[in-house]
Amino acid sequence: AQKITQTQPGMFVQEKEAVTLDCTYDTSDQSYGLFWYKQPSSGEMIFLIYQGSYDEQNATEGRYSLNFQKARKSANLVISASQLGDSAMYFCAMREGQMLGSNFGNEKLTFGTGTRLTIIP
Amino acid sequence: EPEVTQTPSHQVTQMGQEVILRCVPISNHLYFYWYRQILGQKVEFLVSFYNNEISEKSEIFDDQFSVERPDGSNFTLKIRSTKLEDSAMYFCASSRTGGYTFGSGTRLTVV
Numbered sequence: 173a174q175k176i177t178q179t180q181p182g183m184f185v186q187e188k189e190a191v192t193l194d195c196t197y198d199t200s201d202q203s204y205g206l207f208w209y210k211q212p213s214s215g216e217m218i219f220l221i222y223q224g225s226y227d228e229q230n231a232t233e234g235r236y237s238l239n240f241q242k243a244r245k246s247a248n249l250v251i252s253a254s255q256l257g258d259s260a261m262y263f264c265a266m267r268e269g270q271m272l273g274s275n276f277g278n279e280k281l282t283f284g285t286g287t288r289l290t291i292i293p
Numbered sequence: 294e295p296e297v298t299q300t301p302s303h304q305v306t307q308m309g310q311e312v313i314l315r316c317v318p319i320s321n322h323l324y325f326y327w328y329r330q331i332l333g334q335k336v337e338f339l340v341s342f343y344n345n346e347i348s349e350k351s352e353i354f355d356d357q358f359s360v361e362r363p364d365g366s367n368f369t370l371k372i373r374s375t376k377l378e379d380s381a382m383y384f385c386a387s388s389r390t391g392g393y394t395f396g397s398g399t400r401l402t403v404v
Binding site for chain 2 (some may be wrong): 178207209214215216217218222263267280281282283284285286
């Protein structure tokens, strides 16, 4: 089974509208973290937002918010008031619980297949 | 803001040649990673490195790959005998307490 599922390969959204990018995850760990990254056409990976599994509040960073529904295992990214510069590939990723015998912070990220977002003027 | 620096940004190499991709992680970070993204596909984990040894590696990271931290600042990925299917974007990342910073990537093209 896929650990991270992004079901929207591509989305087109009118400028200034809000957009929701879907992400569901699969883990049996109690402790995990969820990340969203933006990858513009230039190729770099830009960190957007993080949600820890024990965080009770949904994470927000400026125009980005994460709609975290733990029981449904979903972590959707919401971008408010979209801008032309938001056109990019967006990846959801998960860090699972602390590995046995490892030090905290050493866990790898598992990525979804991404959603290509295009903002239409 | 501290950055992870990767060099070169682009590299073209002939099949069978050895390549070394270089990374300078953020100075106070403790954990280092390499990821690979084949064009149009998702980002895949290759290897993690801590305390001068490999912590975890994926099935992609076979004997043709190796990593090294030759001094206090550089972190390198070596591919011994490149194949056409090694063409991809390679990302270095570093972390301290679970927040990951990625470099801008090296686009490797094997011809």
